[in-house]
Amino acid sequence: MKALLGIFIAAVLFIGSNSLFVVKESETGVVFRLGEIVKTDLQPGLHVKTPFINNVRMFDQRIQTMDATPERYLTGELKNLEVDSYVKWRVRNAERFYTSMSGDYNLANQRLSQIIKDGLRSQFGSRTVEDVISGDRVEVAQIITRQAGREAEQFGIEIVDVRLKRIDLPRDISESVYRRMEAERQRVAADLRSLGAEAAERLRADADRQRTVIIANAFREAEETRGQGDAQAARVFADAYGIDKEFFSFYQSLNAYQQSFSSKSDMIILDPNTDFFKHFNPR
Amino acid sequence: MAWNEPGKPGQDPWGSNSGGNSGRNDGPSAPKGPKKRNDQDLDELLKKAQEMFGGAGNKFNGGIGNKGIGAIFLIVLVVWLLSGIYIVDTAERGVVTRFGAFVQETGPGPHWHIPYPIESVQKVNVDRIRTAEIGYRSDAQNRSGSVLAESLMLTRDENIVDIRIAVQYRVSSAADYLYNVRDPDATLRMASESAIREIVGKNTMDYVLTQGRNEVVAMVRELTQRNLDAYQAGLFITTANLQDAQPPEQVQAAFADVVKAREDRERLINEAEAYANRILPEARGQAARIVEEARAYRDQVVAQAQGQASRFTSVVTEYQNAPEIMRERLYLDAMTNVLSNTSKVLMGSENANNLMYLPLDKMMTGGQASVPFNANLGQTPQPSATGSRVNTGSSSTSASNTDGSPTNIRDYLRNRELR
Numbered sequence: 001m002k003a004l005l006g007i008f009i010a011a012v013l014f015i016g017s018n019s020l021f022v023v024k025e026s027e028t029g030v031v032f033r034l035g036e037i038v039k040t041d042l043q044p045g046l047h048v049k050t051p052f053i054n055n056v057r058m059f060d061q062r063i064q065t066m067d068a069t070p071e072r073y074l075t076g077e078l079k080n081l082e083v084d085s086y087v088k089w090r091v092r093n094a095e096r097f098y099t100s101m102s103g104d105y106n107l108a109n110q111r112l113s114q115i116i117k118d119g120l121r122s123q124f125g126s127r128t129v130e131d132v133i134s135g136d137r138v139e140v141a142q143i144i145t146r147q148a149g150r151e152a153e154q155f156g157i158e159i160v161d162v163r164l165k166r167i168d169l170p171r172d173i174s175e176s177v178y179r180r181m182e183a184e185r186q187r188v189a190a191d192l193r194s195l196g197a198e199a200a201e202r203l204r205a206d207a208d209r210q211r212t213v214i215i216a217n218a219f220r221e222a223e224e225t226r227g228q229g230d231a232q233a234a235r236v237f238a239d240a241y242g243i244d245k246e247f248f249s250f251y252q253s254l255n256a257y258q259q260s261f262s263s264k265s266d267m268i269i270l271d272p273n274t275d276f277f278k279h280f281n282p283r
Numbered sequence: 284m285a286w287n288e289p290g291k292p293g294q295d296p297w298g299s300n301s302g303g304n305s306g307r308n309d310g311p312s313a314p315k316g317p318k319k320r321n322d323q324d325l326d327e328l329l330k331k332a333q334e335m336f337g338g339a340g341n342k343f344n345g346g347i348g349n350k351g352i353g354a355i356f357l358i359v360l361v362v363w364l365l366s367g368i369y370i371v372d373t374a375e376r377g378v379v380t381r382f383g384a385f386v387q388e389t390g391p392g393p394h395w396h397i398p399y400p401i402e403s404v405q406k407v408n409v410d411r412i413r414t415a416e417i418g419y420r421s422d423a424q425n426r427s428g429s430v431l432a433e434s435l436m437l438t439r440d441e442n443i444v445d446i447r448i449a450v451q452y453r454v455s456s457a458a459d460y461l462y463n464v465r466d467p468d469a470t471l472r473m474a475s476e477s478a479i480r481e482i483v484g485k486n487t488m489d490y491v492l493t494q495g496r497n498e499v500v501a502m503v504r505e506l507t508q509r510n511l512d513a514y515q516a517g518l519f520i521t522t523a524n525l526q527d528a529q530p531p532e533q534v535q536a537a538f539a540d541v542v543k544a545r546e547d548r549e550r551l552i553n554e555a556e557a558y559a560n561r562i563l564p565e566a567r568g569q570a571a572r573i574v575e576e577a578r579a580y581r582d583q584v585v586a587q588a589q590g591q592a593s594r595f596t597s598v599v600t601e602y603q604n605a606p607e608i609m610r611e612r613l614y615l616d617a618m619t620n621v622l623s624n625t626s627k628v629l630m631g632s633e634n635a636n637n638l639m640y641l642p643l644d645k646m647m648t649g650g651q652a653s654v655p656f657n658a659n660l661g662q663t664p665q666p667s668a669t670g671s672r673v674n675t676g677s678s679s680t681s682a683s684n685t686d687g688s689p690t691n692i693r694d695y696l697r698n699r700e701l702r
Contacts, residue, residue: 218570222577229581266345
């Protein structure tokens with residue numbers, strides 16, 4: 001009785017667990033009846049199926065990432081660029097995804113990678129390096145998103161986003177870029193230094209000019225001043241000596257003699273027959 | 284209905300569906316997200332289960348009494364119901380799923396959910412700040428090792444820069460974080476990296492490395508956030524910090540030299556200014572000196588003139604009183620002064636024809652002045668009578684000799700010595 005009950009309960013539990021299944025929030029489910037698809041796009045929650053006849057496959061419905069390996073592409077001017085991109089995609093139609101990719105996410109990634117690379121190759125081939133790096137990055141990504149989106153639809157895949165991560169020059173070209181950058185910096189440095197020298201020279205020259213002008217102006221003022229002094233002195237003399245010209249001449253002469261003959265080394269040869277000696281040699 | 288019996292008002296699992304405080308935006312563009320389902324199918328299911336259970340219960344009329352079975356059943360039920368209590372930490376949000384489908388998001392505090400296997404809870408920390416390091420990895424010692432493949436990128440002018448950014452973010456919606464994107468954290472890294480390169484690629488190197496630093500980071504943050512929102516990743520970027528923006532290692536020296544050059548320029552200019560500041564005051568000082576010297580000269584000559592003039596006027600008044608005597612006295616004074624301070628040779632003028640040899644060069648040391656013989660000393664002095672200077676080398680006055688007169692010379696010499 002008890003054993004029977006136990007068996008019965010076990011059977012009920014077994015069949016129950018085989019007839020109920022859960023679809024998680026992040027998934028979608030596809031129900032097969034003996035290998036053919038009978039129900040797709042199951043919502044999350046608890047579902048019922050016929051045990052042993054139906055079986056169920058779950059597909060991750062979250063956004064997946066296809067991180068491509070960096071590839072070399074030729075641009076319009078035949079320069080190599082190393083480009084690293086990634087694709088965000090999700091399963092949109094589980095049935096189609098199952099039939100075309102047999103539900104294999106890795107396979108899907110591979111296919112997408114090919115599609116994206118073909119798209120990039122054609123896009124890069126019609127653009128210059130500068131275009132790709134600065135302006136057209138977003139545009140390229142959008143075009144690829146649209147193109148790849150159409151292709152991926154047949155696999156039941158929706159392309160959410162294609163983004164270009166790295167766009168780099170190959171190593172050997174990078175070296176020459178570095179050399180160019182260095183040369184540019186050297187030019188800037190030389191430029192700065194010579195500008196400095198120029199500015200300094202200007203300042204010095206200006207200072208020198210100012211100095212010359214200052215001194216010259218001072219000299220002019222000095223000469224004017226001296227002239228004033230001389231003129232004033234002359235006026236004073238003229239006023240004073242005008243009183244008696246003849247005596248002035250006599251007086252100044254005497255002063256002059258005394259000043260001129262004032263040292264022992266001056267030799268004077270005298271004639272005794274002069275006024276000065278009139279009492280010296282009385283005859 | 285035993286399900287509805289737990290004595291926790293407001294915790295009725297069937298009624299609390301509308302109480303979910305999930306801040307989700309179910310916009311038209313939102314992709315498939317979890318939706319609240321009505322619970323009809325579940326109710327039916329439970330009813331069926333109960334009937335089954337009731338049916339099974341009827342079989343339990345065996346050894347144990349109905350009461351005992353009931354008690355055990357009740358205890359089991361209570362324990363099972365109690366296992367649904369869970370506590371959400373302040374930094375967390377609880378995400379409740381019923382049979383895998385999203386039901387609600389619960390805030391901090393104690394909650395109850397229908398126990399396993401019907402409902403389950405995942406807790407997501409929404410306050411913890413997570414960091415994505417782009418272009419470098421810092422280890423435990425906070426030393427950062429650079430990841431060149433990530434940090435080196437091209438600018439618009441085809442230069443290469445080395446940029447490292449730290450993106451800090453947290454979970455903004457626990458449900459989105461769990462259900463919309465596979466590996467949201469890696470997605471954020473990728474989105475950031477792509478955004479940085481996009482922004483840097485749109486700007487010139489100078490801008491990125493100098494005045495554009497903050498703008499670049501702000502734009503990176505905005506762009507990354509926009510991409511994440513498009514994926515509905517449930518992440519919110521709180522800050523993006525520029526750890527470093529530099530020219531690449533290989534050209535650092537050249538860049539440093541530019542900085543040096545800028546300093547050199549400043550230095551040269553400063554030196555020149557120093558020079559100007561040194562010489563201009565000096566020049567002004569010099570100018571002042573020149574001017575002052577001139578003023579001194581002016582004042583000096585004027586004062587001297589005034590002195591001499593007033594002396595002369597004083598003498599002139601006296602002279603006009605007694606001209607003859609004054610003249611004589613002045614003359615004699617002057618001559619006394621002159622002759623007492625000089626060397627003299629007195630010669631008679633009788634033998635004027637005979638040449639007389641005067642060893643003037645011996646009598647005088649050095650070229651000195653001699654006075655021409657015809658000096659009219661003593662005669663009424665003429666104005667402008669001056670002793671004209673004659674070189675000793677040139678023919679001197681034909682001085683007349685007295686008598687062969689070496690003696691005269693000797694006398695002269697003696698006289699000189701006596702002086």
